[in-house]
Amino acid sequence: MTNAAYVTTAPTTARAEPIPVSAILPWAAFGGLMLLLTVYFVGAEEGATSLIGGSFVHEFVHDGRHLLGFPCH
Amino acid sequence: MVGNLLLRGMMVGVLAGLLAFCFAKVFGEPYVDYAIAFEEHASHAAGAAGAPEKPEIVSRATQAGVGLFAGLAIYGAAVGGLFALAFAFANGRLGRMGPRSVAALIATLGFVAVVLVPQLKYPANPPAVGSADTIMARTELFFAMLTFSVVLMIAAVMLARRFAGRLGDWNAATAAGLVYLGVVAVMFAALPDIEEIPASFSPVALWNFRIASIGVQAVLWSSVGLLFGAVAEYAARTSDASRHPSGAAAFR
């Protein structure tokens, strides 16, 4: 019974206050770019295009690239 | 705040990459091995007899072990980070959904837009399937399909939000989903097909490889969605509890 009072006043995990877009944008711009570059290195570097040359990256992540569905060779 | 989310997303992504690695190792690698054996057999048969073997830069064992793990973990971290950015935009902006539901929704829509739709048009290929001469065109088409699908999905979500007031959440989401599917169908019809499967390549091996590829991505995306959702829900509860100390008792 004593618990009932707590339960009715317990905060429901109501939806959060949205983070202002102006606070997200710098992170989205910089972080997003870095993360997309990361995807590029796993998914496409030294396939059709090459930023750093050689073929080590391609050969190293080769199986992952095929199994993630990226065109490899 | 956003930096924190980003960090959590990337950490969750590495963990998801580990799970995807386990799946890939069991269900994917056998067909990669089959395809590489096929490739070597084909190049021998093509009269390369006597020609020196191409030196291996990375051994097969490394490719199928550390290399596969690194590829999936790094990709997982990137997906987790991008997921966190999407979450930062979406949380609190999608009706009455709590953080766990928002994460589940992003994972589902992300999987459809990033994996399912591009792969239905341009499915994953094991080694030996696909000619080296067309890698340029195949890469361009695949990334065009991927980019278009993602942009279209973001537009569809914004459309659903805009019309939610007038049509209600459910109808607005259904309408936006139909718009997404309709435009995707047009893209499927408009973009060229790629047909480069060697005649004697086992169709069953190809099918199994493609299913395994979708499976690897499904493990990765669902893990990111569930783990990130759990972390976000926990963070929301503890911050709620510290803001309302009396209510915190209910959680003990």
Ligand SMILES: [Zn+2]
């Ligand atoms: Zn390859």
